[in-house]
Amino acid sequence: MSAPSQLSKDPHNNYFDFGAARQVPETHTWEGLYEHPLVDGGVGAVEDAVPVVDLRDPHAAEAVARASEQWGTFLLEGHGIPSELLARVEARIVSVFALPASEKMRAARQDGQSHGYGLPPIASYFPKTTWSEGYTMSPANLRAELRKIWPDAGEDYRHFCDVMEEFHRQMLAVVDKLTVLFLAALGVAGVEAGRKIVETMSETVTMHINWYPKCPDPKRTLGLATHTDSGFFTFLMQSHVSGLQLFRREPDRWVGVPPGALIVNIGDLFQILTNGRFRSTYHRAIVNRDSTRVSVAYHLGPPADAKVAPLREAVGGGKPAYRTVTWREYFLVRKEAFTTGGSALQMVSLSPGDHDDDGDGADQISEISS
Ligand SMILES: O=C(O)CCC(=O)C(=O)O
Numbered sequence: 529m530s531a532p533s534q535l536s537k538d539p540h541n542n543y544f545d546f547g548a549a550r551q552v553p554e555t556h557t558w559e560g561l562y563e564h565p566l567v568d569g570g571v572g573a574v575e576d577a578v579p580v581v582d583l584r585d586p587h588a589a590e591a592v593a594r595a596s597e598q599w600g601t602f603l604l605e606g607h608g609i610p611s612e613l614l615a616r617v618e619a620r621i622v623s624v625f626a627l628p629a630s631e632k633m634r635a636a637r638q639d640g641q642s643h644g645y646g647l648p649p650i651a652s653y654f655p656k657t658t659w660s661e662g663y664t665m666s667p668a669n670l671r672a673e674l675r676k677i678w679p680d681a682g683e684d685y686r687h688f689c690d691v692m693e694e695f696h697r698q699m700l701a702v703v704d705k706l707t708v709l710f711l712a713a714l715g716v717a718g719v720e721a722g723r724k725i726v727e728t729m730s731e732t733v734t735m736h737i738n739w740y741p742k743c744p745d746p747k748r749t750l751g752l753a754t755h756t757d758s759g760f761f762t763f764l765m766q767s768h769v770s771g772l773q774l775f776r777r778e779p780d781r782w783v784g785v786p787p788g789a790l791i792v793n794i795g796d797l798f799q800i801l802t803n804g805r806f807r808s809t810y811h812r813a814i815v816n817r818d819s820t821r822v823s824v825a826y827h828l829g830p831p832a833d834a835k836v837a838p839l840r841e842a843v844g845g846g847k848p849a850y851r852t853v854t855w856r857e858y859f860l861v862r863k864e865a866f867t868t869g870g871s872a873l874q875m876v877s878l879s880p881g882d883h884d885d886d887g888d889g890a891d892q893i894s895e896i897s898s
């Protein structure tokens with residue numbers, strides 16, 4: 529593998545003009561992308577159809593449990609977010625990425641910062657660059673953040689912020705509904721630990737918007753590198769263009785997720801909280817020749833320094849499978865895992881004889897506490 533181009537990975541020094549690219553340069557060429565077969569995960573597929581949960585279904589909690597245990601991903605229906613709003617979100621996102629490089633670069637993510645414009649946050653762990661641009665923002669500081677791009681706070685600024693805030697407001701209602709189902713599925717609906725999870729999660733919302741330009745040679749490159757989401761769970765809104773693929777084992781294969789739906793992904797910290805019952809999924813995004821694609825990953829998790837350990841109800845009479853971690857600590861573990869090619873969840877798992885130094889005995893293990 530050739531040495532990575534530091535320049536093209538550094539949003540402060542360089543900007544890759546996707547619109548002008550007539551081929552995929554070495555810096556953006558990924559090897560081994562098609563080692564495993566690709567299968568269709570659409571509703572018509574029999575074996576590999578990605579599960580669907582309809583929030584209006586009286587048995588939705590059971591469907592959520594099954595999908596979270598067996599897939600770690602499901603398509604969400606009956607969420608009540610008007611498709612007209614989702615179309616406006618998409619249009620406004622397209623308009624941000626269409627701005628001249630010099631304007632976008634005003635918001636470039638600085639080293640060590642989680643928010644800002646540029647390559648997706650996980651890009652720095654990989655030797656090659658992905659065929660995408662991203663922008664990470666939190667609803668709490670959306671207006672201040674976007675002033676970097678639009679210092680005069682004109683009409684485009686107001687339209688973007690208004691639509692993203694409306695999206696956030698409507699998403700919070702969906703988060704509430706889905707959290708009720710998750711807690712019911714886990715049997716902790718009336719339990720203190722469950723209440724704490726719900727109370728703290730909405731404070732941490734981060735929105736990561738992704739823009740995948742058209743690509744002259746899409747098989748040679750990747751839009752977003754293979755990863756699991758690290759928090760509790762993520763909603764993924766995507767445009768009507770396919771690109772998301774889930775990794776499934778036995779046999780190893782990539783399952784193409786149908787475009788257009790709102791998707792829910794279980795994250796690593798939820799796998800820890802549920803003692804491995806709900807599972808996070810490896811996923812990636814590919815690009816295509818004819819259409820640009822947009823997605824919004826709406827990430828939810830605990831406050832950065834809250835201790836997360838397997839819930840008592842999930843451990844039952846058994847042993848905790850994971851040690852206590854905070855999201856902040858887990859990011860460091862994840863960085864090491866990306867760098868060494870290991871699994872972050874494996875690195876925080878406990879063997880039967882291990883003691884959880886931070887767990888402070890059986891009482892603490894089943895809690896999330898700040
Ligand atoms: O664009 C996609 O389909 C995937 C996005 C994603 O996985 C993420 O931002 O975490």
Ligand SMILES: [Fe+2]
Pocket residue numbers: 755756757811825
């Ligand atoms: Fe993701």
